[in-house]
Amino acid sequence: MCRSLKVSASGYYDWKDRPVSARAVANAALLERIQTIHQASDATYGRPRILVELREAGDRIGHNRVARLMRQAAIRGVSRRRGYVVTTERDPRQRPAPDLVKRAFVATQANQLWVADMTYLPTWAGFLYLAVVLDVYSRRVVGWAFAEQMTASLVIMALNMALTLRKPEGVIHHSDQGSQYTSLAFGQRCQIMGVRPSMGTVGDAYDNAMAESFFASLECELIARRTWKSKTEARLEVFTWIEAWYNPRRRHSALNYLSPINFERSQADPTVTDDNTSVHHPVTALIESP
Numbered sequence: 001m002c003r004s005l006k007v008s009a010s011g012y013y014d015w016k017d018r019p020v021s022a023r024a025v026a027n028a029a030l031l032e033r034i035q036t037i038h039q040a041s042d043a044t045y046g047r048p049r050i051l052v053e054l055r056e057a058g059d060r061i062g063h064n065r066v067a068r069l070m071r072q073a074a075i076r077g078v079s080r081r082r083g084y085v086v087t088t089e090r091d092p093r094q095r096p097a098p099d100l101v102k103r104a105f106v107a108t109q110a111n112q113l114w115v116a117d118m119t120y121l122p123t124w125a126g127f128l129y130l131a132v133v134l135d136v137y138s139r140r141v142v143g144w145a146f147a148e149q150m151t152a153s154l155v156i157m158a159l160n161m162a163l164t165l166r167k168p169e170g171v172i173h174h175s176d177q178g179s180q181y182t183s184l185a186f187g188q189r190c191q192i193m194g195v196r197p198s199m200g201t202v203g204d205a206y207d208n209a210m211a212e213s214f215f216a217s218l219e220c221e222l223i224a225r226r227t228w229k230s231k232t233e234a235r236l237e238v239f240t241w242i243e244a245w246y247n248p249r250r251r252h253s254a255l256n257y258l259s260p261i262n263f264e265r266s267q268a269d270p271t272v273t274d275d276n277t278s279v280h281h282p283v284t285a286l287i288e289s290p
Contacts, residue, residue, distance in 0.1 A: 151180060
């Protein structure tokens, strides 16, 4: 073997008996911490978020070293799937609200601008529909609801949860022109609660880009990686993803790699509350809802 590799026998035995270097030991320990962080994120975190986790834990480490170790161990985060599925169905009989946002998804404080949208969750028992409301300021999901049909009551339930949790004054609620959002019932609810409705154009993801971005994350991190036999299973997993992962823990690049709740806490905004106990969303309600 030494003759084939053109090395000396003494050099081989010297290498064989040499102790592991301090650098190799440190890399092994670092890789173990990287694997722990990656597993804790349900194998979704890539190098940027793992690097932030390591640095917050006290590791003074460069991104090239983390990237090299992850590459050698075949550790990678999930990436978003390209493509956009249009679920908006406009009712020509209903007049849409004006576009008050004009693709400028910027808020200087909480409860200033919300974005809302719906998506579907495939299960073996058929489709389940999810409506959400996000606060643009912190990207936090402040309202959500499930239903077996895409009706006005679905988006009203999500709005009601957001109103109960945040108690806004004059907030702008931006959505697409889906018939659920242009319905008389939804418009009346907004008027009663002092919510200012705003709507983009039909089938244009850029007019509601922040809500679409949230659903893209949900798709690649959860929906595309799961198979649900029942709608109850889907409800519970999405509920857990939102309330136990996305809002309190998932790091967001636009928030300086803070989670939505931690970003709100860091800003010390008096209009924000972390008290979710006032919102009725126990697990039993998820199981028993239609």
